[in-house]
Amino acid sequence: MSPARLRAGVAGTAVAALVLAAGVTLLLTHPGAKAHRREARISPTVPESSPSGTPTPQLSPTPTATTKPTPSPTATPSVSLAPTAAPTASPHIMVIMEENQGYAATLGSCGSGSPDPYLCSLASQYASATAWYGVTHPSQPNYVAIDSGWTQGCTTDSCVGGYTATDLGGQLSSAHIPWTAYMEDMPSPCYTGDSSGNYVRKHNPFIVFQDNLPPSPCHIQPYPGAANLVAALDSSSAPAFVWITPNLNDDMHNGTIQMADQWLQTNLAGVLTSAWFQDNGTVIITMDEGTDDSGCCGGAAGGQVPMVVISSKARGRGALPAAGDHYGTLRSIEEAYGLALLGAAANSANGDFSTLMG
Numbered sequence: 001m002s003p004a005r006l007r008a009g010v011a012g013t014a015v016a017a018l019v020l021a022a023g024v025t026l027l028l029t030h031p032g033a034k035a036h037r038r039e040a041r042i043s044p045t046v047p048e049s050s051p052s053g054t055p056t057p058q059l060s061p062t063p064t065a066t067t068k069p070t071p072s073p074t075a076t077p078s079v080s081l082a083p084t085a086a087p088t089a090s091p092h093i094m095v096i097m098e099e100n101q102g103y104a105a106t107l108g109s110c111g112s113g114s115p116d117p118y119l120c121s122l123a124s125q126y127a128s129a130t131a132w133y134g135v136t137h138p139s140q141p142n143y144v145a146i147d148s149g150w151t152q153g154c155t156t157d158s159c160v161g162g163y164t165a166t167d168l169g170g171q172l173s174s175a176h177i178p179w180t181a182y183m184e185d186m187p188s189p190c191y192t193g194d195s196s197g198n199y200v201r202k203h204n205p206f207i208v209f210q211d212n213l214p215p216s217p218c219h220i221q222p223y224p225g226a227a228n229l230v231a232a233l234d235s236s237s238a239p240a241f242v243w244i245t246p247n248l249n250d251d252m253h254n255g256t257i258q259m260a261d262q263w264l265q266t267n268l269a270g271v272l273t274s275a276w277f278q279d280n281g282t283v284i285i286t287m288d289e290g291t292d293d294s295g296c297c298g299g300a301a302g303g304q305v306p307m308v309v310i311s312s313k314a315r316g317r318g319a320l321p322a323a324g325d326h327y328g329t330l331r332s333i334e335e336a337y338g339l340a341l342l343g344a345a346a347n348s349a350n351g352d353f354s355t356l357m358g
Contacts, residue, residue, distance in 0.1 A: 090177075091336045091358050092233075092281040094242040094271065095329075097146075097203070098260060099139065099253035102290030103130075103304040106257060116261035119285065119308065126310045127317035127356050133325045134289035134302020140202040142288040142302055146326035147205035149343025154208075158194075160201075161208020168330065169219060170211030171339045172241055179241035180232075181206045184223035184250060190214070198247035198254070203288075206243070226267040233276035241337070252287075272310065280358045282311040282336075286329065297350045300325035307353075314356040324351015332357060 098106075107128055110120035134142045140159050141151040148167040152159075172179040185199035190213060194201050206212045206220050223244065224232065232238060249255035250263040264285070271277055290303020302325070327344040328351025334341050335354040344350055 090240055090280065092238075092240055092242075092276050092279060093333055093336060093357070094244065094281075094283045095333075096244045096246070096264070096268070096283065096285045097143070097251070098246070098285065098287040098306070099203070099248075099251040100289060100291070101252045101257055101287065102292075103132075103287075103306050104291070106287075107306045107308070115257040118261045118265040119306070122285070122310055123306075123308045124318060125315065126308065127314035127353075128309070128319055129307040129322045129324060129351075129353065130319050131296060131321055131323040132286070132305055132307035132328075132351070133295045133297070133300040133323075134287070134305050135295075135300045135326050136302045137289055137293070139288045142326055143203060143205035144208065145344075146330055148209065149327055149330055149341070149345040152208075157202045159208060160194075163209050164211075165209070166211060166342065167206065167209040168241075168333065168339075168342070169206045169209060170216075171334070171342070172337070173211065173216060173219070175337065175339060177241060177337055178237070178239045179219055179243075180239040181220045181243040181245075182223040182229070183220065183245050184247040186220075186222045189222065190218040190220050198249055200248065203245045203248075203251070203253075226270055229267065230270040230274050230276075233271065233274050238276055241333070282309065282314075282357045284309055284329065284333075286326075295325070296323045297325050297328070297347075299344070300327075300350070302326075309353055309356045311356060311358055313358060317356065322351060322353060324353070328352055 106116050106119060107123050107130075109115060110117075110123070114120050135145045136142060136151065136155075138157050140157045141154045144154045144159070144163075145151050147169070148163070148165055150165070152163045152165060169179065169181065181204070183199055183204050185197045186204070187193075187196045187199070190207065191199075192201070192207060192213075201207060204220065212218075212220060219239075223229070223246075233242070244267075245251065246260070246263055246267075250260055252260040268283065271283065274281075277283070285306065285308040287305040288302075290305050292303045293301045294303055295301035307324075307329075327347070331341055331345035331348070331350065331352055332354040334345060335352070336357045
């Protein structure tokens with residue numbers, strides 16, 4: 001080959017290399033190429049179809065129970081795994097638990113000379129269930145039952161707890177729903193002692209469950225008094241769920257029905273005019289047990305108890321013949337927050353007043 005043709009070939013090869021390099025550079029720097037690579041990286045993976053091509057059916061969000069767990073110490077409580085539908089607005093719910101006197105001596109004695117005119121007025125202005133019952137005797141198993149859907153084997157007033165089952169408090173904490181259980185005369189937050197003054201552990205359902213104790217945050221607090229309660233409810237960090245256990249003198253246990261009724265009026269009147277209550281609020285006033293062994297629902301035998309529901313939806317409803325027990329109360333609260341139904345709360349035969357909430 002002549003020197004001239006050799007030089008021409010080398011020059012052509014060099015030009016081709018430059019052209020190829022320029023092309024690669026243009027491809028790598030072209031905006032469309034970058035966008036294409038980014039799109040390829042973030043494009044979601046399309047799941048494979050099932051062999052039949054039919055989507056896998058989903059479980060119904062509403063728990064259905066076919067049998068009611070027996071509130072026996074040896075029974076194994078059932079838990080509804082599927083929560084009910086989430087509420088449309090965050091509810092505000094307060095439960096006030098009274099003691100021992102039963103229905104006949106309280107709401108069954110309304111009228112001239114009634115020992116509890118304030119409670120009677122609330123029952124008349126809002127709603128009261130005339131066939132509601134405790135689940136057993138004595139007091140403490142009823143507190144445990146209304147908190148967890150089962151008595152957890154507690155049959156006396158001296159159960160020290162340590163229960164590892166989930167209770168309402170644990171459910172609320174897991175769902176990040178702020179809550180506080182106020183115990184009148186409790187000496188310190190999450191106090192685990194048997195008693196102090198007019199405070200007793202047997203009337204504190206939350207303290208006997210491990211999911212409410214350290215290292216979990218402490219939601220069980222000494223009762224702050226009427227004015228401070230309303231201030232806490234109307235604060236920016238207000239609890240959505242509130243439980244109140246008055247002390248032994250103020251809950252009808254040691255004190256009179258008249259004393260308890262006066263305590264209710266002093267401590268509840270401000271709550272019912274608070275912004276907290278006006279914003280989808282419900283107050284439930286009930287009692288642990290009655291004075292006999294009457295019951296309902298195929299299992300409850302703790303005597304007839306008062307059950308007053310105070311809310312905008314309950315206003316003007318008056319006395320209602322609905323039957324239920326503490327498990328039905330738990331069910332109604334859990335439904336309001338869209339929580340799973342614990343134990344016997346999963347059985348609608350135990351009552352349900354969720355339509356009166358909020």
